[in-house]
Amino acid sequence: MSAVTALGRLRAAATGYAQPAATVRHRHLSDRPLVFVPYAMAGEAFAPLAALIGDDPDAPHLFVVPQPRDRQRRFAHVAELARILVPYLTEHLSSTETVERRNDEAYERALDAPQVIVPSRGGIEYLHLLGRSTRFRRTEGEYAVHPDVPLMGRWCTYLADRARMPGSSVLLALTDLLTQTWSTGQSDLENGELAALMGWVDPERGRTGAETARDAEGAPPAGPATAPEFDEKLAPLIAAYDTAERAENSRAAARAEERIRDLLGVELMPTWHRVWRGLELMRELPPGASVAGRWETDRMSYSLFAADLDSPDSRPQPRIPGAVAAAQQLSRREQAQSRLDTEQLRDDPLLMAEARLSGQAFRGRVAAVEADRMVTEPGKKQARPRPLLVVRTTDEPLLLRETELECVERPKARAKLIAVADGPDGTREVRIELTGGMGRGKTPEEGSIPEEGELLCWTVAASGFRGGPKWPSPEETPWTHGGPPEPRKELQEGEVRQPDEEELAAAEEPWV
Amino acid sequence: MNAGAMQPGSDAAAEQGQDQDPGKAAGRVTAAVLADLASGRHRGVVVDSPPGAGKSTLVVRAAAEIAGRGDRLMIVAQTNNQVDDLLLRLAEEHPGLVLGRLSAADYRPGEELAATPVQIAGKAADLDGCEIVVSTAAKWALVDDRRWAWAIVDEAYQMRSDALLLVARLFDRALFVGDPGQLDPFATVDAAQWHGLTYDPSQSAVAVLRRHNPDLPVHRLPVSWRLPATAAPLVSEAFYPFTPFRSGTGRRDRALGFEPGRKCDPYDQVVDIAAESGWGMLELPSGFTLPSDDETVRTVAELAARVLARRGTAVSERGENALDAARIAVGVSHREQRSRVEAALVRLNGEIPGARDIVVDTANRLQGREFDVTVFLHPLSGRRDATAFHLETGRLCVLASRHRHACLVVARAGIPELLDAHPSAEPVHLGLPVSFPDGWEANQAVLGTLADNRVQL
Numbered sequence: 001m002s003a004v005t006a007l008g009r010l011r012a013a014a015t016g017y018a019q020p021a022a023t024v025r026h027r028h029l030s031d032r033p034l035v036f037v038p039y040a041m042a043g044e045a046f047a048p049l050a051a052l053i054g055d056d057p058d059a060p061h062l063f064v065v066p067q068p069r070d071r072q073r074r075f076a077h078v079a080e081l082a083r084i085l086v087p088y089l090t091e092h093l094s095s096t097e098t099v100e101r102r103n104d105e106a107y108e109r110a111l112d113a114p115q116v117i118v119p120s121r122g123g124i125e126y127l128h129l130l131g132r133s134t135r136f137r138r139t140e141g142e143y144a145v146h147p148d149v150p151l152m153g154r155w156c157t158y159l160a161d162r163a164r165m166p167g168s169s170v171l172l173a174l175t176d177l178l179t180q181t182w183s184t185g186q187s188d189l190e191n192g193e194l195a196a197l198m199g200w201v202d203p204e205r206g207r208t209g210a211e212t213a214r215d216a217e218g219a220p221p222a223g224p225a226t227a228p229e230f231d232e233k234l235a236p237l238i239a240a241y242d243t244a245e246r247a248e249n250s251r252a253a254a255r256a257e258e259r260i261r262d263l264l265g266v267e268l269m270p271t272w273h274r275v276w277r278g279l280e281l282m283r284e285l286p287p288g289a290s291v292a293g294r295w296e297t298d299r300m301s302y303s304l305f306a307a308d309l310d311s312p313d314s315r316p317q318p319r320i321p322g323a324v325a326a327a328q329q330l331s332r333r334e335q336a337q338s339r340l341d342t343e344q345l346r347d348d349p350l351l352m353a354e355a356r357l358s359g360q361a362f363r364g365r366v367a368a369v370e371a372d373r374m375v376t377e378p379g380k381k382q383a384r385p386r387p388l389l390v391v392r393t394t395d396e397p398l399l400l401r402e403t404e405l406e407c408v409e410r411p412k413a414r415a416k417l418i419a420v421a422d423g424p425d426g427t428r429e430v431r432i433e434l435t436g437g438m439g440r441g442k443t444p445e446e447g448s449i450p451e452e453g454e455l456l457c458w459t460v461a462a463s464g465f466r467g468g469p470k471w472p473s474p475e476e477t478p479w480t481h482g483g484p485p486e487p488r489k490e491l492q493e494g495e496v497r498q499p500d501e502e503e504l505a506a507a508e509e510p511w512v
Numbered sequence: 513m514n515a516g517a518m519q520p521g522s523d524a525a526a527e528q529g530q531d532q533d534p535g536k537a538a539g540r541v542t543a544a545v546l547a548d549l550a551s552g553r554h555r556g557v558v559v560d561s562p563p564g565a566g567k568s569t570l571v572v573r574a575a576a577e578i579a580g581r582g583d584r585l586m587i588v589a590q591t592n593n594q595v596d597d598l599l600l601r602l603a604e605e606h607p608g609l610v611l612g613r614l615s616a617a618d619y620r621p622g623e624e625l626a627a628t629p630v631q632i633a634g635k636a637a638d639l640d641g642c643e644i645v646v647s648t649a650a651k652w653a654l655v656d657d658r659r660w661a662w663a664i665v666d667e668a669y670q671m672r673s674d675a676l677l678l679v680a681r682l683f684d685r686a687l688f689v690g691d692p693g694q695l696d697p698f699a700t701v702d703a704a705q706w707h708g709l710t711y712d713p714s715q716s717a718v719a720v721l722r723r724h725n726p727d728l729p730v731h732r733l734p735v736s737w738r739l740p741a742t743a744a745p746l747v748s749e750a751f752y753p754f755t756p757f758r759s760g761t762g763r764r765d766r767a768l769g770f771e772p773g774r775k776c777d778p779y780d781q782v783v784d785i786a787a788e789s790g791w792g793m794l795e796l797p798s799g800f801t802l803p804s805d806d807e808t809v810r811t812v813a814e815l816a817a818r819v820l821a822r823r824g825t826a827v828s829e830r831g832e833n834a835l836d837a838a839r840i841a842v843g844v845s846h847r848e849q850r851s852r853v854e855a856a857l858v859r860l861n862g863e864i865p866g867a868r869d870i871v872v873d874t875a876n877r878l879q880g881r882e883f884d885v886t887v888f889l890h891p892l893s894g895r896r897d898a899t900a901f902h903l904e905t906g907r908l909c910v911l912a913s914r915h916r917h918a919c920l921v922v923a924r925a926g927i928p929e930l931l932d933a934h935p936s937a938e939p940v941h942l943g944l945p946v947s948f949p950d951g952w953e954a955n956q957a958v959l960g961t962l963a964d965n966r967v968q969l
Binding site: 003006164166320321322323324326327329330331333334337338358359360378379398399400469470471472476477478479480481482483 | 555556620653654656673674676677678680681686699700701702703705706709710711712713714717720721724725802847848851852854855
């Protein structure tokens with residue numbers, strides 16, 4: 001834990017009020033997100049029990065499975081969810097812009113993208129399992145399901161996979177948004193439960209955050225796991241439903257189903273309201289400057305996935321990625337993580353304070369400028385402009401000589417650290433050499449050199465976001481990694497692909 | 513610490529034999545490796561090398577043999593420094609070989625390398641005349657129109673398997689060499705999703721290679737020429753419990769002498785203990801601190817500077833040398849600690865000239881390096897919990913195996929209690945090879961030895 005985070009938590013614990021952990025919102029928030037609050041049945045590895053879903057805070061849809069162990073009811077539930085979710089997920093595809101790409105064909109990018117909000121991380125895992133258990137289902141023959149079910153499975157899988165991409169915003173857990181923004185006086189585990197976390201972040205009038213959080217203990221959990229006391233109440237109702245079904249008493253079954261529905265509605269509604277309240281709080285923060293750029297990447301990913309769904313060769317996401325695909329996933333996520341770290345740091349003075357405190361950044365006024373300095377670097381024939389700046393700071397930069405630097409206020413500028421010396425009044429004077437951002441000419445471009453008195457913040461330069469390496473195709477998987485996978489079965493003209501045995505087995509045990 | 517690398521009960525154990533003479537034992541393994549390479553029966557050969565066991569010597573020798581048979585050879589190293597070091601040794605020991613270095617456009621060779629006939633080029637096509645081409649894994653990944661009969665992959669346990677995936681199409685057969693006991697490669701994002709896959713991209717290149725090719729011969733170098741007789745048994749037992757190795761030198765072959773201490777304070781005492789026993793621990797009072805609190809940083813810097821100020825002499829089978837700053841290193845876990853210790857040493861430079869030239873670095877970057885005396889800050893010092901990062905066996909192994917003579921440790925009191933209070937709580941993943949040894953156990957073993965050589969501050 002960093003010093004700034006530790007301080008925030010200590011202050012929160014001491015005062016009873018949550019402390020800011022960020023000064024801006026680092027994720028995109030849609031004007032019309034879709035909130036999804038799922039519940040799963042206790043004692044089953046994965047059996048959907050109920051869900052509140054919708055994009056209108058005042059009009060949630062409640063879907064309930066009165067007997068979650070009944071497979072038909074389970075898939076009927078998924079089809080119900082699909083009727084809300086799929087139209088919401090696809091409606092942004094109609095307005096697009098054409099985007100040119102350097103090494104690829106131009107494509108149509110949606111102007112906006114959907115955003116699903118779940119209360120906590122369990123919701124993301126739930127969508128992952130839901131996707132895995134539904135995308136490999138036959139739509140004809142034995143145990144056929146409604147065509148919406150595998151389609152919904154592929155969308156859920158897309159959302160859950162995308163959520164693993166650092167900085168993405170198409171599927172977010174509210175607890176992640178809140179803990180990124182505020183420090184509380186409770187543990188990470190406790191922060192994972194929305195009711196307690198919201199207690200800290202949004203205390204009741206006249207009570208502290210700590211008190212409100214304590215009051216929330218025993219509140220209905222945000223799910224997908226249910227509270228044991230709730231299970232005690234639910235069990236007899238499900239038993240009553242089963243009895244009525246067995247007796248083929250449809251009126252009694254309908255009555256029992258209605259009671260289950262009422263019970264679940266009461267249990268889920270507090271979370272529904274909390275999620276919308278949490279989103280309201282998050283909206284009060286201004287977005288970070290780089291949020292729109294990352295959302296653009298989300299829009300691209302969304303558009304490309306939707307385009308793939310439409311293609312006749314499209315297949316459900318594989319059960320497990322192949323060797324090449326897995327390596328690509330890891331590499332892309334690491335690139336996204338490094339981009340995210342750099343961008344968040346620049347966007348947020350509080351995060352930058354962290355970097356300054358650990359000596360990885362410094363901020364101060366330019367005390368002297370030697371603008372017309374020229375240097376001939378080794379191996380080069382011509383001298384290039386290399387202006388020298390002295391930045392006076394109260395920070396303690398702990399950077400090695402030659403460290404490449406970039407500047408928050410002047411994003412184009414690049415510099416190299418020459419030396420750090422003691423300055424007057426306990427300050428430090430950092431001598432840096434400008435190496436970039438001055439244009440291509442023999443003399444620096446007008447205005448590209450900082451002036452004396454400018455207040456600038458310098459950080460370690462990010463190692464550029466290069467295009468990824470050239471991966472082999474799956475057919476070229478080398479012997480070190482098991483060789484090429486078995487070739488795919490070709491489809492006949494007009495044949496609709498059905499899942500194979502392995503995929504069907506995977507759908508039965510989605511948690512494996 | 514690498515999963516799957518150090519399983520008990522391997523046929524390679526037989527190779528280590530019961531030779532009394534360490535040179536013979538090591539020679540026998542080298543001969544077996546070269547025979548496997550020459551036999552043409554295997555697509556790959558793996559050589560595990562404990563710290564300082566002559567890995568580079570083996571690489572240079574195998575390279576010369578492969579090139580001598582007329583096969584074109586590529587060598588994959590992990591960093592530019594490793595590439596340069598290998599080329600220098602190859603050029604020195606085999607001046608007849610035509611060597612090439614594949615480099616990025618902005619690479620500038622150091623003076624030493626520039627003085628050799630090594631050809632340096634940015635494109636593989638420009639090095640077609642070379643018998644051996646050496647480059648980093650990252651640079652090799654950009655080559656796609658060439659193929660080599662053989663490759664040597666150096667530091668293969670520090671290479672991630674996704675990096676191997678990018679270069680494996682360039683060669684038919686390969687020799688993989690590395691130290692399974694050092695730090696595993698890491699991912700900057702959560703990689704749990706891929707755990708259990710045979711080709712998990714976050715695992716080391718060797719782990720993945722061996723899971724897909726379980727029949728490849730695995731050899732183990734049995735003798736550490738770096739570690740002194742005081743250190744090899746402990747490092748072997750704590751970090752290589754199923755693949756023991758021994759020191760190539762006896763207790764009497766090495767000696768570390770210092771001028772008498774003037775202050776006779778705990779710093780002097782612990783330096784004297786370490787000179788005698790090879791280990792020393794300077795213990796600060798217990799306390800919970802941030803990773804680089806002033807007291808700890810100052811103590812580490814002062815201890816390293818004191819080693820220098822005492823003007824030691826190291827005697828070994830290589831002869832006698834003065835213990836100057838270049839032969840002393842400080843090892844830490846975090847970059848911030850490195851920066852702060854460096855700054856503290858610069859401040860001490862006025863009092864103890866040369867203090868600023870003592871090497872300070874993180875465990876990751878000290879891998880593969882060698883010094884006479886090392887001072888390290890214990891990864892668990894001042895911590896309130898023992899996370900996987902701080903418990904990682906590889907980190908402790910790197911820090912405790914860089915020295916030829918003595919190793920000094922700075923730590924706050926209370927680490928054994930911390931370990932007792934925090935048994936490993938990492939999630940267990942199905943299908944993942946068990947990693948030996950357990951970080952918890954290795955830590956206890958090292959602390960046990962240090963406790964016998966402890967001075968309290």
